Every structure is written in C-alpha cells, then in structure tokens.
Amino acid sequence: xxxxxxxxxxxxxxxxxxxxxxxxxxxxxxxxxxxxxxxxxxxxxxxxxxxxxxxxxxxxxxxxx
Numbered sequence: 001x002x003x004x005x006x007x008x009x010x011x012x013x014x015x016x017x018x019x020x021x022x023x024x025x026x027x028x029x030x031x032x033x034x035x036x037x038x039x040x041x042x043x044x045x046x047x048x049x050x051x052x053x054x055x056x057x058x059x060x061x062x063x064x065x
C-alpha cells in the first residue's frame with residue numbers, strides 16, 4: 001500500500017521537506033542561496049568583461065595591421 005504525503009516541496013539548498021509555498025527550510029539556506037546568486041552574477045559579469053576586452057583587443061589589432 002502506497003504512503004500518501006501531503007503536498008510539499010523541497011528546500012533549494014539542503015533538500016529538506018518544506019511547505020509547498022516556501023522555497024527554503026531556514027534563514028541560513030536562504031542566505032546561502034543569496035550568496036550563490038551573487039557569486040553567479042559576479043562570474044557572469046567577469047566573463048562579459050573578459051570577452052569584451054578580447055573583442056576590443058582583436059578589433060584594435062585589426063586596425064593597426
């Protein structure tokens with residue numbers, strides 16, 4: 001016989017069971033996600049800046065040569 005669980009979801013960080021309308025089980029997990037989101041944005045910005053500098057360098061070299 002199958003066990004029926006009430007509607008629920010799981011914490012985005014530690015995978016604990018949380019009520020269906022919540023994303024995190026604790027404030028610590030919410031802070032961890034915020035830190036991960038910030039780090040992801042920083043990596044994206046850094047990647048964009050590096051690509052832009054490389055493209056400008058290639059364009060600058062093509063004007064010189």
